[in-house]
Amino acid sequence: MASSSEGLASAQLALRYAGLRRRRVYAMLGTGLALFCALLAAAVLLAVLGYVVAQGIGSINWEFLTQLPHPIGVPGGGVGNGIAGSFIMIGIATAMAIPIGLLTGIYLALFGRGPIPEALRFLSDVLSGIPSIAIGLFAYAVLVAPLKHFSAFSASFAFMMLMLPLLVRTSEQAIRTVPQVVREGALALGMSNFRATVRIVIPTAMPAIMTALLLAIARVTGETAPLLFTAFGSQFWEFNPANPMAELSLQVFTYAISPYPTWQAQAWGGALLLISAVCILSVGARLMLRRSQGLQL
Amino acid sequence: MDNLEPRFRRVARFVSPVDRGFAAIVYAGSILFALLIIGLFVELVLGSWPSIAAFKFSFIWKSEWDPVSNKFGALPMIYGTVVSSFIAIALASFVGIMAAVYLSDFAPRWLANPLSFLIELLAAVPSVVYGLWGLFVLAPFVRTGLGPVLQHVLGWTPLFAGPIYGVGLLTGGIILSLMIVPTVTAISRDILVAIPRDLREASMAVGTTKWEMAMRVVLPAARVGIFGACVLALGRALGETIAVTMVIGNRPQISASLFAPSYTLASVIANEFTEATTSLYISALIELGLILFFVSMIVNGVARLMIWSVRGSDRTA
Amino acid sequence: MIRSLSRWFSTLGVVAAMTLPAVAATQLTGAGSTFDYPFFSKAFYIYSQQNPDVTVNYQSIGSGGGIQQFTAKTIDFGATDVPMNASELARAGQPVLQLPVTLGGAAIAYNLPGVTKPLRLTRQAVVDIYLGKITKWNDPAIAKSNPGVSLPDMPIVVVHRSDGSGTTYIFTDFLSHVSPEWKSKVGTGKSVSWPAPSAVGAKGNEGVAGQVRSTPGAIGYVELAYVIENHIPAATLQNRAGRWVPVSPETVAAAAAGRPDVNASNFSIVDEPGANAWPISGYSWVVVYKKPSDANRAKLLYNVLTWLVGPQGQSNAKSVDYVPLPGNVQATALSTLKQMQH
Numbered sequence: 001m002a003s004s005s006e007g008l009a010s011a012q013l014a015l016r017y018a019g020l021r022r023r024r025v026y027a028m029l030g031t032g033l034a035l036f037c038a039l040l041a042a043a044v045l046l047a048v049l050g051y052v053v054a055q056g057i058g059s060i061n062w063e064f065l066t067q068l069p070h071p072i073g074v075p076g077g078g079v080g081n082g083i084a085g086s087f088i089m090i091g092i093a094t095a096m097a098i099p100i101g102l103l104t105g106i107y108l109a110l111f112g113r114g115p116i117p118e119a120l121r122f123l124s125d126v127l128s129g130i131p132s133i134a135i136g137l138f139a140y141a142v143l144v145a146p147l148k149h150f151s152a153f154s155a156s157f158a159f160m161m162l163m164l165p166l167l168v169r170t171s172e173q174a175i176r177t178v179p180q181v182v183r184e185g186a187l188a189l190g191m192s193n194f195r196a197t198v199r200i201v202i203p204t205a206m207p208a209i210m211t212a213l214l215l216a217i218a219r220v221t222g223e224t225a226p227l228l229f230t231a232f233g234s235q236f237w238e239f240n241p242a243n244p245m246a247e248l249s250l251q252v253f254t255y256a257i258s259p260y261p262t263w264q265a266q267a268w269g270g271a272l273l274l275i276s277a278v279c280i281l282s283v284g285a286r287l288m289l290r291r292s293q294g295l296q297l
Numbered sequence: 298m299d300n301l302e303p304r305f306r307r308v309a310r311f312v313s314p315v316d317r318g319f320a321a322i323v324y325a326g327s328i329l330f331a332l333l334i335i336g337l338f339v340e341l342v343l344g345s346w347p348s349i350a351a352f353k354f355s356f357i358w359k360s361e362w363d364p365v366s367n368k369f370g371a372l373p374m375i376y377g378t379v380v381s382s383f384i385a386i387a388l389a390s391f392v393g394i395m396a397a398v399y400l401s402d403f404a405p406r407w408l409a410n411p412l413s414f415l416i417e418l419l420a421a422v423p424s425v426v427y428g429l430w431g432l433f434v435l436a437p438f439v440r441t442g443l444g445p446v447l448q449h450v451l452g453w454t455p456l457f458a459g460p461i462y463g464v465g466l467l468t469g470g471i472i473l474s475l476m477i478v479p480t481v482t483a484i485s486r487d488i489l490v491a492i493p494r495d496l497r498e499a500s501m502a503v504g505t506t507k508w509e510m511a512m513r514v515v516l517p518a519a520r521v522g523i524f525g526a527c528v529l530a531l532g533r534a535l536g537e538t539i540a541v542t543m544v545i546g547n548r549p550q551i552s553a554s555l556f557a558p559s560y561t562l563a564s565v566i567a568n569e570f571t572e573a574t575t576s577l578y579i580s581a582l583i584e585l586g587l588i589l590f591f592v593s594m595i596v597n598g599v600a601r602l603m604i605w606s607v608r609g610s611d612r613t614a
Numbered sequence: 615m616i617r618s619l620s621r622w623f624s625t626l627g628v629v630a631a632m633t634l635p636a637v638a639a640t641q642l643t644g645a646g647s648t649f650d651y652p653f654f655s656k657a658f659y660i661y662s663q664q665n666p667d668v669t670v671n672y673q674s675i676g677s678g679g680g681i682q683q684f685t686a687k688t689i690d691f692g693a694t695d696v697p698m699n700a701s702e703l704a705r706a707g708q709p710v711l712q713l714p715v716t717l718g719g720a721a722i723a724y725n726l727p728g729v730t731k732p733l734r735l736t737r738q739a740v741v742d743i744y745l746g747k748i749t750k751w752n753d754p755a756i757a758k759s760n761p762g763v764s765l766p767d768m769p770i771v772v773v774h775r776s777d778g779s780g781t782t783y784i785f786t787d788f789l790s791h792v793s794p795e796w797k798s799k800v801g802t803g804k805s806v807s808w809p810a811p812s813a814v815g816a817k818g819n820e821g822v823a824g825q826v827r828s829t830p831g832a833i834g835y836v837e838l839a840y841v842i843e844n845h846i847p848a849a850t851l852q853n854r855a856g857r858w859v860p861v862s863p864e865t866v867a868a869a870a871a872g873r874p875d876v877n878a879s880n881f882s883i884v885d886e887p888g889a890n891a892w893p894i895s896g897y898s899w900v901v902v903y904k905k906p907s908d909a910n911r912a913k914l915l916y917n918v919l920t921w922l923v924g925p926q927g928q929s930n931a932k933s934v935d936y937v938p939l940p941g942n943v944q945a946t947a948l949s950t951l952k953q954m955q956h
Contacts, residue, residue, distance in 0.1 A: 234671050
């Protein structure tokens with residue numbers, strides 16, 4: 001309560017000491033600045049996107065999307081196995097990250113005070129600062145070296161760890177913004193805590209959780225470093241997560257730093273695919289959410 | 298008043314078996330989460346043990362990085378990581394929070410959603426694309442456009458003196474800020490939107506302009522959550538590898554000038570790990586990862602202290 | 615959402631079923647040098663077309679990574695730009711065979727606006743530039759080699775690889791051979807501490823080439839294939855025989871031809887005395903266990919590698935700007951490979 005009454009008090013002070021016209025000018029300048037910032041961020045995205053499109057659009061065709069990669073000198077080829085691999089790996093990672101992240105977020109929201117929850121929040125923030133290559137090494141040490149076998153699953157494990165901090169922090173945040181009255185109402189009606197949380201609180205918090213999920217997926221879609229020692233990559237079709245598998249961003253990376261213009265063009269095409277995939281996912285998820293909840297998002 | 302319920306009370310309804318099972322699952326998930334991170338820490342320590350044993354604390358304050366003679370010191374990398382992340386979070390938090398304020402309170406409805414979607418899409422661009430764009434577009438821009446302008450205006454400070462290569466600490470910081478702006482904007486916007494309308498209406502009723510309402514009432518109410526968003530974004534900046542390594546110049550040196558090439562902890566690991574063959578070299582690189590773990594801990598610890606001092610008794614962040 | 619997800623997965627299953635015959639072949643795995651990657655991808659592709667029961671999955675995770683994974687026995691063979699040394703061999707635990715599989719060279723790329731003729735540099739000039747002793751392009755040491763060319767009064771921006779790489783290894787090996795000062799001060803390695811004050815590190819060949827291309831006055835070393843494919847201006851060097859040679863597959867092959875006795879403990883071919891030799895050349899190596907654990911895989915691996923270092927495999931090199939092994943070196947490689955128990 002303290003900060004907002006301070007805020008109102010300072011607003012009242014502002015009213016007393018500044019003339020209305022001057023305040024209106026400040027307001028206009030401030031709004032202009034905020035608009036400028038929003039447009040700046042969007043403009044940079046358009047610049048980067050434009051660059052990727054200009055470089056990569058020429059590579060996109062049906063063959064590119066469905067074929068295996070060809071070596072240099074053999075025309076054509078594509079990133080079909082990389083697309084499939086990305087879907088599989090990110091899908092498995094999301095499936096693992098959502099329960100752990102959501103459960104931890106629920107724990108922090110429900111049992112929020114005390115040293116243990118504080119320690120968990122702290123650990124989560126620390127995890128978000130670890131470079132992805134270190135996480136890849138951890139996945140290697142735990143899932144690849146003991147089994148002496150590269151696998152897509154170990155890459156999913158690394159991806160999951162990259163997604164968790166965002167999910168944990170935001171799901172806790174989202175659950176706590178649900179007003180107390182909603183939860184208490186559900187409990188007053190006789191629901192168990194479990195039902196109250198799962199059926200009432202979480203759906204109310206869903207839009208924010210969804211945003212976090214999309215951000216987390218976007219984050220790992222472009223990651224390459226953890227894949228070097230886990231999924232390993234492949235030039236062939238592979239659908240078994242226990243085996244090495246191709247991945248789109250890894251292929252993009254390998255092609256982008258190669259000497260050959262044909263491969264570099266394919267790298268840009270792959271990058272364009274990655275961005276489009278996240279774009280489509282974002283739009284799709286929002287449309288679904290809007291339809292299921294009738295909310296303005 | 299803040300938008301978050303201060304105590305999501307542990308209401309006494311955990312007696313039924315369903316509730317007890319639910320509580321058990323929740324505990325299990327959280328414990329698993331904690332174990333993963335602790336496991337990561339343990340692996341890092343185990344992997345860097347030979348290097349820790351060989352160099353002890355001199356690793357942190359020595360400046361030499363010489364793989365040929367097996368002499369390793371991490372100070373320039375720590376410097377580069379801290380400075381580039383600081384530039385990134387300074388730029389990104391200002392632009393990101395301003396953009397979030399605009400999107401939550403000022404944007405007309407037809408503009409708000411597409412614009413915020415566009416900004417979030419920045420997060421979807423792969424790291425390597427940022428690196429290449431940075432190398433081919435941003436670095437020449439800094440070398441021929443932004444750099445000379447800054448040097449003309451601020452060249453009397455050591456920060457903006459010296460030769461301008463295009464790649465360097467400043468360019469690295471700018472690329473990082475681009476990558477973390479969507480995190481700051483998206484999360485901040487969600488928090489701002491969730492602040493109850495009555496607060497805004499009360500402010501307007503008292504007679505503030507909309508801008509004053511946003512700056513003096515809504516933003517302070519959201520400040521804890523927004524701070525958390527910035528900390529999360531800062532974490533990303535600390536650990537970013539591929540994009541930074543393409544534009545930062547990769548030179549292990551400490552220089553006052555922001556135009557000078559520099560090096561970050563994550564970049565060294567990304568650059569040299571796949572080619573390192575001696576066990577001392579490999580464990581020195583893993584020790585860099587461990588240092589990054591500690592840098593992340595210190596930054597987060599400081600952030601938490603700041604939050605505690607601001608909020609007083611209510612300590613949940 | 616669940617429904618559309620399950621629809622997607624069933625489509626995936628159908629696709630998997632259609633491609634299953636292809637997946638049923640034995641897949642050998644190899645990893646290591648990024649330098650070898652384009653050549654290997656071409657060669658193994660051709661091999662699988664001729665021998666459909668074997669596929670080779672090679673990934674470029676770096677020479678160090680290749681050796682690590684080979685030692686951990688997570689892959690069948692490793693590829694490295696620098697052969698395994700005594701301590702690495704000891705860590706592998708079992709006898710290891712190392713054979714050369716391809717040749718490459720490093721070119722000196724530069725960005726000099728206004729200079730149209732190929733730049734000429736003596737070996738000593740290259741060393742002094744990278745030591746930081748020559749700092750401007752119109753330095754007399756460079757002007758002496760380029761009569762009639764007006765060199766600009768520009769500072770030299772020295773670009774090097776920031777990531778560990780075999781290209782850096784052969785370049786620093788070359789510098790160490792030419793200059794005792796470099797050898798004692800810096801040394802040879804995949805990653806070194808660069809002494810020039812204006813040195814900038816860039817990631818990968820793409821990074822170095824990109825940096826050189828966008829920075830007037832820059833100089834850097836890149837793989838031969840890079841220079842050929844991207845038409846980057848590359849310097850002509852004066853080799854040990856005193857002749858001015860451009861970088862090309864022919865001059866690199868000439869460097870290798872003069873040393874047929876190359877093996878894993880005596881592998882450096884930089885600064886060779888041949889008349890047409892390119893001074894910055896090097897081999898790339900494949901490492902296999904003398905007695906692999908799986909007998910079936912050993913047989914398939916033996917066949918693949920024999921094909922690779924033989925005339926058929928090597929014929930794929932030219933089309934991807936790689937240098938095929940000279941005939942005598944092919945023979946050396948084959949005889950090393952014969953020691954493998956298959």
